[in-house]
Amino acid sequence: MADSHEVIPHNFIHDIIDADLASGKHDHVVTRFPPEPNGYLHIGHAKAIVLNFGTAEKYDGRCHLRFDDTNPLTESVEYVESMQEDIQWLGYDWGDHLFYASDYFEKMFDCAVHLIRRGKAYVDSLSMEEIREYRGTVTEPGRFSPYRGRSIDENLDLFHRMRAGEFADGEHVLRAKIGMDSPNMLMRDPLLYRIRHARHHHRGDDWCIYPMYDFAHCLEDAFEAVTHSLCSLEFENNREVYDWVIRETEVENQPQQIEFARLNMGYTVMSKRKLLRLVEGGLVEGWDDPRLPTLAGLRRRGVPPEAIRTFCHRIGVTKANSRVELELFENTIRDELNMRAPRVMAVTDPLKVTITNFDGDTEWLDASYYPHDVPLEGSRKIPFTRELFIERDDFEEHPPKGFYRMSPGQEVRLRYGYYVTCQDVIKDDSGRIIELLCTYDPDTRSGTSADGRKVKGTIHWVSATEGIPCELRLYDRLFAQEDPEEDKEKDFLECLNPDSLILRRGVIEPSVLDDDPTTTYQFERRGYFRQDPKNTGDLLVFNRVVTLRDTWAKHTEEPTEAPKPKKPRAPQKPQEPTESERDRLRAEDSLLADRYQSLQDQGLHEETADVLTGDRHTLAFFDEALKSFHDPNAVGTWLVNEVLHRVDEDAAVDSLGITPDQVAALVEMVSEDRISTQISREVLEDVLANGGDPRAIVADQGLEKVSDEDALRPQLEEIVAAHPDEVQRFRDGNDRLIGFFIGQAMKKTGGTADPVAVREILQDLLSP
């Protein structure tokens, strides 16, 4: 697996796994990453990879790599190979657990036959268009296919002949026999197999029928004994089919599908289709273009795999659709590189500087590879000569306020070199600055002056005569808009950032010639760079991985983007009460309607009366409880808030396992002040789970409310004494902390303390 020191943060899926382990449902964990080999992996996949492999690692289980290759038309070995390379590069190892869905085709075929034999699947011969028509719409149910009634023998025969290649593409399909009226469109007799006379990249011509996702995927999971099958949100509707297939094929294992939100990131696109358009349209150099969010692209750009893993941990795993800001990714990359990248100097936009009072030979100066705060050792020599290059934007003839780089007469430090001062500016005919004439102070070698005088600015530089020319590829965000898909009218390609790649001819210090070409550097004050691994020419080519944070740029740049407008809170439309199921029932049942009104007349809240009179069972239960304790308001409120919502949609109250008189007893004890509401809820849980008489439970467990000050005060004093910090903060004005103290008291007394009394005593104890 990846670095075993890596902390894998907890998420809601881990909660589920913890529960499954605790309940004994599973005693180990198996996950899988199941890409379809029809494109390159991108950072969105990295989220899934890190989740699946990371989860397996966290629980000491295993994670399979499985190619979900059930559609020969779009898949290829190129993708199979690139995916393996990318996953390994990310730092994960699937060991022996490499699988292909297509290797399960025989087993899947058997499952399909089993389904047919059980009358749970049939061969349909409708055309594609007809199938669509018969499916109905989201609001109307579909219709049965005329072929739905074929005999088991006929289905078996047809299905075997489909496999034998007797039919053309599209002539028949195998469908599950479930029904055509499910509100879930995917459950309307989903297609299981289609005919495709196509060569498969892994199985060749073995097959001419191919299973559909809904049939294949769950079986793959089951065959591999996957325990937790993690997929993205758009498959939520498919879960019902998943479970149906697992159940009806009667396979041995029952994997559980859990969905999480896929990753979206600012200024890029993640969908395979859109990535494919960029690649095939020649808008980028290929799948590994460094501007792409593909793993191949990020790798070529120079993003370390550790940064990608850390990023995936930082963004979390939830079910909420979200888009992560690019800044978070960039910060993660910088974080990773800051601690390990050697610093060198390169000038990306050279401006010539002549040191007029320097005449000697080349001077070789010591320069550390790492700043004081990076605990790594190492240094190199850099050549100082009469002619140098500095960065064009490090000079301003008319400096703005706060500019402390080079300007006429303003002394600056050349990093690891000397203090220099600009004396003269040389321009060409068009007024463009072409050279600066400077003087240096020979007593400031290595950047410190003998007299201790300070300079504000330090700039980087490269010898004009000893420096090495190079090409610098300054990559930036691919799109100019944070969400290129935002405008549905506009094609996302119109949002491309014209400056996503800026080519520069620059110059770099000669020391890099001795380095491993895969070194990732920090070019001081410019960003992190590393050589383009695909470069075959003689000229050095460096890709910019990411810039450095630049707080100065903020002062100078016009804000390119208006500050994000505060999301206008959607004005709530006036709430027109819509007709509910309960309203409907009352309209037909005058008894219900009458009581709805009379309960409100007796002082019950409208909502409470509404729920109580929603159907006759509920009302009868309520009335029965009233016979034991006649306080309609107390009983009704408690019933609605604590009990009724636990009843299943189609079930009646009676199914719950609590009787009206048990409810009445509970409410009565609360009303008589014998127990607190908190205790009443706990006793309710107890009754629901184990049955029994509420009064007896209260008596046996000593749950009566304690309001007696003499009993309470000593305990409260202890609590106050145990939390001096909180006391101080409370006295400093944080009065919300009263809740903390009450909570402590409730915990200490097992919920029996009278919170009103506790509050009073506490107020006294805590007042300064």
Add this chain to the structure above:
RNA sequence: UGGGGUGUGGCCAAGUGGCAAGGCACCUGGUUUUGGUCCAGGCAUUCCCAGGUUCGAAUCCUGGCACCCCAGCCA
């Protein structure tokens, strides 16, 4: 419009009836031979809205609103 989901600062995201974690971004100030890093501080009286239950609600109840997904022989 039927069904399935999701709403916590500018962006992610903890939180499961008792003090609104953390990161990114942003704003101060300090250190600094990188306008980098690092350090210190600031940044949600409030959790989509409205009611209700409770001593106490982001959390429980009722009702609403917004956004995402589903009518491929794609996955």
